Structures are given as structure tokens and as C-alpha cells.
Amino acid sequence: MGNERVSVYRRIYDMVRKIPSGRVATYGQIASLVGGCSARMVGYAMAGVSDETIPWQRVINARGRISIRDPNGYSLQKAILEREGIDFDESDSVDLSVFGWEGPI
């Protein structure tokens, strides 16, 4: 408790930092864990990331697909995730039951 001083964005980024390499989380999952924000806010927060220490690439949508519309950003995210060991099936989707993050303990 007692973290109301910290902005929601900061808490979103802190939660995203907890996702281990080789795992992915969904926007809604992060929003739910952080509380007080919607999946849309998480997506918006990810879009503005410039900090190298934030593993923004490990956040994908609830269907297990990459949500970036820009083709360059899309292939960048996919490439990084594949390098981390994430598998994409023939329809470019990740099996969340295999690679989905279980959450912070």
C-alpha cells in the first residue's frame, strides 16, 4: 500500500519489468495486475516507451498477437521475442498457455 504517490505509468512500467525473458503478458493482464488503469492505457504507455530497461516487447494482446500496426515495429517486436525463445505459429500468434507469464508470484 501507500504507493499512490507514484504515477500509474510508473507502476505499469515497473510491472512490465517483472516479465521474465521467454515469457509474454497481455495488455489486460498488466492493467489488471497494476489496478486503476485499463488495457488501453497500458497500450498507450507502451507506445511511448523510450527507456531501454523496459521490456515493452513482452506485452502483446489477449489473442496472443502483436498489436503494433506499423510494419517496422511489428517485425522488430517479433524478432526480439523470437530471439528470447518465443514461438510464433503459422498465423503469427503466440500460445499464451505455453508462453504466457503467470504473474508476480
Add this chain to the structure above:
DNA sequence: ATGTTGACCGACT
């Protein structure tokens, strides 16, 4: 202030 646009989501057709 108002309107539009998103790296969303779930329900529906």
C-alpha cells in the same frame, strides 16, 4: 470545451 485516434478487450453477428 468537443471530437478523433489509438501497440485493447469482450461480446456479438
Add this chain to the structure above:
DNA sequence: GAGTCGGCCAACA
């Protein structure tokens, strides 16, 4: 599977 819709809410014009 593909579209559409309403709800969500910050950022921007």
C-alpha cells in the same frame, strides 16, 4: 475465421 460494436481513457488538435 472476419467484421462490428460499445466501453475504456490518455493524448492531441
